[in-house]
Amino acid sequence: xxxxxxxxxxxxxxxxxxxxxxxxxxxxxxxxxxxxxxxxxxxxxxxxxxxxxxxxxxxxxxxxxxxxxxxxxxxxxxxxxxxxxxxxxxxxxxxxxxxxxxxxxxxxxxxxxxxxxxxxxxxxxxxxxxxxxxxxxxxxxxxxxxxxxxxxxxxxxxxxxxxxxxxxxxxxxxxxxxxxxxxxxxxxxxxxxxxxxxxxxxxxxxxxxxxxxxxxxxxxxxxxxxxxxxxxxxxxxxxxxxxxxxxxxxxxxxxxxxxxxxxxxxxxxxxxxxxxxxxxxxxxxxxxxxxxxxxxxxxxxxxxxxxxxxxxxxxxxxxxxxxxxxxxxxxxxxxxxxxxxxxxxxxxxxxxxxxxxxxxxxxxxxxxxxxxxxxxxxxxxxxxxxxxxxxxxxxxxxxxxxxxxxxxxxxxxxxxxxxxxxxxxxxxxxxxxxxxxxxxxxxxxxxxxxxxxxxxxxxxxxxxxxxxxxxxxx
Numbered sequence: 001x002x003x004x005x006x007x008x009x010x011x012x013x014x015x016x017x018x019x020x021x022x023x024x025x026x027x028x029x030x031x032x033x034x035x036x037x038x039x040x041x042x043x044x045x046x047x048x049x050x051x052x053x054x055x056x057x058x059x060x061x062x063x064x065x066x067x068x069x070x071x072x073x074x075x076x077x078x079x080x081x082x083x084x085x086x087x088x089x090x091x092x093x094x095x096x097x098x099x100x101x102x103x104x105x106x107x108x109x110x111x112x113x114x115x116x117x118x119x120x121x122x123x124x125x126x127x128x129x130x131x132x133x134x135x136x137x138x139x140x141x142x143x144x145x146x147x148x149x150x151x152x153x154x155x156x157x158x159x160x161x162x163x164x165x166x167x168x169x170x171x172x173x174x175x176x177x178x179x180x181x182x183x184x185x186x187x188x189x190x191x192x193x194x195x196x197x198x199x200x201x202x203x204x205x206x207x208x209x210x211x212x213x214x215x216x217x218x219x220x221x222x223x224x225x226x227x228x229x230x231x232x233x234x235x236x237x238x239x240x241x242x243x244x245x246x247x248x249x250x251x252x253x254x255x256x257x258x259x260x261x262x263x264x265x266x267x268x269x270x271x272x273x274x275x276x277x278x279x280x281x282x283x284x285x286x287x288x289x290x291x292x293x294x295x296x297x298x299x300x301x302x303x304x305x306x307x308x309x310x311x312x313x314x315x316x317x318x319x320x321x322x323x324x325x326x327x328x329x330x331x332x333x334x335x336x337x338x339x340x341x342x343x344x345x346x347x348x349x350x351x352x353x354x355x356x357x358x359x360x361x362x363x364x365x366x367x368x369x370x371x372x373x374x375x376x377x378x379x380x381x382x383x384x385x386x387x388x389x390x391x392x393x394x395x396x397x398x399x400x401x402x403x404x405x406x407x408x409x410x411x412x413x414x415x416x417x418x419x420x421x422x423x424x425x426x427x428x429x430x431x432x433x434x435x436x437x438x439x440x441x442x443x444x445x446x447x448x449x450x451x452x453x454x455x456x457x458x459x460x461x462x463x464x465x466x467x468x469x470x471x472x473x474x
Contacts, residue, residue: 049216061313067099067100069341069381070099070341071378072381075089080371085360085361098349106213108143112168112187114141135360149169191211224306225303235293241288243287314336315333
């Protein structure tokens with residue numbers, strides 16, 4: 001060995017803890033040997049994420065559940081009094097397409113909605129809103145099917161488009177690449193990511209709106225939990241360990257009777273079971289040792305907690321676990337989860353849906369003109385029960401009664417005048433349409449005005465003598 005090679009070998013270091021007897025840090029460490037790794041580097045590739053999504057139920061739930069919950073209660077387009085846009089949503093299956101776009105944006109970091117529009121132009125030309133007859137179809141593609149180009153807007157006088165990518169390449173599986181103008185696609189980005197750590201591969205290069213995959217941060221916790229279930233199953237399989245003490249075992253090995261020993265052991269293993277009897281030599285001993293499984297449930301629970309934290313989905317939603325205790329209804333966990341879904345609605349889903357809706361409003365096929373003002377509102381996920389609604393009304397009535405009592409006390413103590421109290425009441429309870437002030441003096445009020453007086457006549461008594469008067473009438 002040369003001096004140079006010898007020097008390089010001496011300078012090589014592998015710092016860390018290692019215990020040869022227990023296998024810690026060595027090739028015998030089972031936890032290191034079963035670690036999840038990506039194929040193409042320190043981060044997970046789209047192929048890794050796709051495989052994990054297709055083969056793991058927890059990964060599917062982490063991706064699918066929030067995406068579907070974002071649109072499961074529907075949306076309301078304020079200003080759409082004639083339900084024109086609601087009908088367009090149904091015709092184009094907008095909410096279902098949006099859910100799929102959110103699904104792929106959570107899995108891969110981005111997706112696009114491709115508009116198949118009838119405007120007299122091809123896909124490479126800008127969308128002509130002035131001649132847009134109708135949007136015939138909406139197609140959803142994940143970010144692995146689209147690639148950026150080096151063609152950008154160069155008009156420096158237009159600050160809204162300058163420096164923005166003008167053309168994309170759409171590469172569906174098994175189809176030749178197609179050049180698409182950016183006005184014909186609606187981007188749906190993923191969760192935010194620092195600029196220098198943008199997930200840039202050959203398929204997502206130069207796409208600044210692409211974010212991170214939600215699955216990437218919690219994939220190790222998914223693998224760890226699945227591994228914990230596997231090891232628990234193995235421990236359960238070996239919970240009852242059979243120990244066969246064979247008389248003369250050492251002498252058999254020394255005599256080279258290994259096949260005899262193996263045959264006897266296999267014979268005992270084949271007949272061992274709850275419905276069979278085990279027969280051994282009188283000098284042999286056969287015992288069953290029960291291994292303890294204490295602590296497994298708490299360990300798996302910790303793995304669930306770690307996965308719930310990394311995925312931002314509560315355990316009761318992710319694993320379907322109900323809260324324990326009389327007062328634990330899980331409302332706090334659901335509130336946190338609904339807050340996460342609301343974040344997806346407002347930050348990721350609403351901008352894409354607003355742009356799509358603004359394009360749909362200018363279709364010439366619509367029978368109604370677009371309203372002056374419109375707004376998209378996601379319907380609330382939380383639906384109160386009848387009991388909760390009744391309790392809310394009761395609490396509101398009690399609060400109103402306490403407020404009125406306070407106002408009357410202030411008026412009695414001459415802190416507030418009757419006029420001031422009435423002004424407060426009129427402003428607070430405007431649904432009753434109360435007059436601003438009462439009339440000062442009620443004078444000459446004719447309560448019988450407008451009343452048919454003939455209804456007050458009493459019929460004559462047929463048994464009364466002739467000439468008698470009706471006292472009731474007079």
